[in-house]
Amino acid sequence: MNCHVWDPEFSYPLRVEETKKEYLMINLDLSGKRAVVTAASSGIGAAVAKTLADHGADVVFCARNQAAIDQLASYQSVGGTIHGHVADMGDQASTGAFIQNVAAAGSVDILINNVGASPSRNFLYMSDDDWHDLHELNLMSAVRCTRAFLPDMRKNKWGRVVMISSSAGKYPNAALIDYGTTKAAMISLSKSLARKYGADGVLVNAVLPGLIHTAMWERAAGEIADASGKTADEVIANNGRGVPVGRYGTSEEVAALIVFLSSNAASYVNGTAIEVDGGQAGHI
Numbered sequence: 001m002n003c004h005v006w007d008p009e010f011s012y013p014l015r016v017e018e019t020k021k022e023y024l025m026i027n028l029d030l031s032g033k034r035a036v037v038t039a040a041s042s043g044i045g046a047a048v049a050k051t052l053a054d055h056g057a058d059v060v061f062c063a064r065n066q067a068a069i070d071q072l073a074s075y076q077s078v079g080g081t082i083h084g085h086v087a088d089m090g091d092q093a094s095t096g097a098f099i100q101n102v103a104a105a106g107s108v109d110i111l112i113n114n115v116g117a118s119p120s121r122n123f124l125y126m127s128d129d130d131w132h133d134l135h136e137l138n139l140m141s142a143v144r145c146t147r148a149f150l151p152d153m154r155k156n157k158w159g160r161v162v163m164i165s166s167s168a169g170k171y172p173n174a175a176l177i178d179y180g181t182t183k184a185a186m187i188s189l190s191k192s193l194a195r196k197y198g199a200d201g202v203l204v205n206a207v208l209p210g211l212i213h214t215a216m217w218e219r220a221a222g223e224i225a226d227a228s229g230k231t232a233d234e235v236i237a238n239n240g241r242g243v244p245v246g247r248y249g250t251s252e253e254v255a256a257l258i259v260f261l262s263s264n265a266a267s268y269v270n271g272t273a274i275e276v277d278g279g280q281a282g283h284i
Helices: 043-054 066-073 092-104 128-156 174-200 215-228 232-241 251-262
Strands: 002-006 013-018 022-026 034-037 058-063 081-086 110-113 159-164 202-209 273-276
Touching: 034 043, 043 058, 043 066, 043 081, 043 110, 043 251, 058 066, 066 081, 081 092, 092 128, 110 128, 110 251, 128 159, 128 174, 128 202, 159 174, 159 251, 174 202, 174 273, 202 251, 215 232, 251 273
Parallel strands: 034 058, 034 110, 058 081, 110 159, 159 202, 202 273
Antiparallel strands: 002 013, 013 022
């Protein structure tokens, strides 16, 4: 016996199927939705693009080089499609061209502001140009994309914006001062937008990954290894033991949350900053 519980305002089903046990089926279908993922050449961005497409979305992404675009675009999703454009999101003109290309093909329903870099630099030696460049990449790319795609979301009375921030944006880290500052700004931006546009059907949330096994964290482990005389693998293993679940997370685990936030199942989730860090909050 099947029964469907419908919310007439949001038109999503919470399906309860009665077999031997009664359980809740959450609808994560994104068929008919158009999603944009910035900086999806690898790591979290690539995992998000693939997972959104596997749930039916038509995904447009950007990367800095054609080889990365060709690799991800070749992914055979089980539901949607994946298309890429070359863009440097740290450059205003390049970001503008990417936005123009995306907008020319139609409105955007889901925006994942994923782009970000995490240089490890001494505060006293960071120039104004260093600060400016990182803000352009980590923060202003999100501002520009959101500003461009938000009007159609409001018009359609449905939209999802997810800011990929970081635990470093909530819990200051002396080794990541500039990175953490930009990621804290993303959290503030997402919460402000959520309050401003939630009534228009546009839900904005931030996701705060912790130690995730990506190329960025591998580079960081390599830098620590060089300074400590250990191998990068030893550094990663040691860091993993400091996480309550005993390991680094995966990009796919972050992507799973983002798909939920992008779906109708998250229709009452707005203005949150959700940590995906294995319980490590505050200890990175």
